[in-house]
Amino acid sequence: MAKTYYLTTPLSSEDTRALKSGDIVYISGTIFTARDAAHKRLVELIEKGEELPFDIEGSVIYFVGPTPPKPGDPIGSAGPTTSYRMDSYSPIMLEHGSKGMIGKGKRSQEVKDACKMYDGIYFGATGGAGALLGKKIKSAEVIAYPELGPEAVRKLEVENFPVTVINDTYGNDLYQMGREMYEVK
């Protein structure tokens, strides 16, 4: 039976090992945004042994390219983008201490294996719910690669950001489990 958790970042292995595919989690605290272009640069820094623009230990990375904020708002609409484009980068991020990813859509076997090996979780947020999710973001600050526009790395403060556990640290996959339950053959 799926459970509901309220977690604050950074996440520990103890936090992530308690979660199972299908659980609902409300995340609060600091999370970081990165899409394909930013991931490419972050992984290059890791490979060169250079410092990242944020502390990767226990970090949660949100795959998002928000709309520009309206005057007075910290951010515009900010729902998840499709995650498979980050598949080649995520295992390296997890290996170096990141504990969570928020996106939408299925991941590669390599990412699922890395979640098992490094206590990482892949969370799904509702795609296309950008107005609702944007309101859970209380502040946003570009901390790297401003030239990438919507794809720049942002530091976000979030409050009760709603996500579902897709891939847990035990090799489970909600997309497979859910589909098998409702497929009519």
Place this chain on the structure above:
Amino acid sequence: MREIEFDEVVKAVRNMIIHCGTDLPQDTYDALVVAMEEEKSHVSKEVIRQILENANIAKDEKRPLCQDTGLAVFFVKVGDEVKIKGGLLKDAINKGTEQGYTDAYLRASTCEPFSRANLKDTVGYNLPAIIHFDIVAGDKIDIEYAAKGGGSENVSRARVFPPAAGKEGIIEYVKEVISDAGGNPCPPITVGIGIGGTFEKAAISSKHALFRDIGSKNEDPEMDEMEQVILDEINNLGIGAMGMGGTKTALAVHIESNPCHIASLPVSVNVQCHSSRHTHITI
């Protein structure tokens, strides 16, 4: 010859883009309400509830429904008795697109294919728009618009079959495309299918099929029946809302069929996410 001011077109296009960015069309909203009621999976039901809550927030607070505010796609029917005064129709549509995306704080999502450099400062904010023109009789301009997101576009496919593939071959192909896509295109989806014509005619027809209101009937009874068959087959895949497992993977299947070459059976499948932002005006 009727003359329409360049700026009148700019303003009309700007307004339809702003409206579409924040207000989910009624046909889509109504179809999602029914899907939520009928969905058997609690997880998927909750996802659709969030989608509807999102639509309410977006409309009330004038926030973009989704951060992917799409590439601007237009189907334009130009009457042969219309003249645009003060510029080209294409330029007016692009100018209205740029104004709408800028004024409503929508995202600029066009980029150069390889450097991936955003084109907002060079070509224009979210330009160029994708425009399909047709010339018809009359003194009006009819503009259909949709904001087309990338996630659902990325899973779309086209293929030219041998004629022997028939209806069954097409149904299997559509199932394969949607099955492989899983949750990536943000289900519950609408599936546009272009059949016949040539390679590009099928693709354009599959795009245009997505502009039809959800819940409307296909005028061709044979295609209407085929739409129902494919819809049931897709919903039996079990993908569910956002791929989390469920009975409502698609809201609708729309087919546009064209005569084709005796040697070919072209098919294109264009997928639309649940945020089906489309509208239509006549000037």
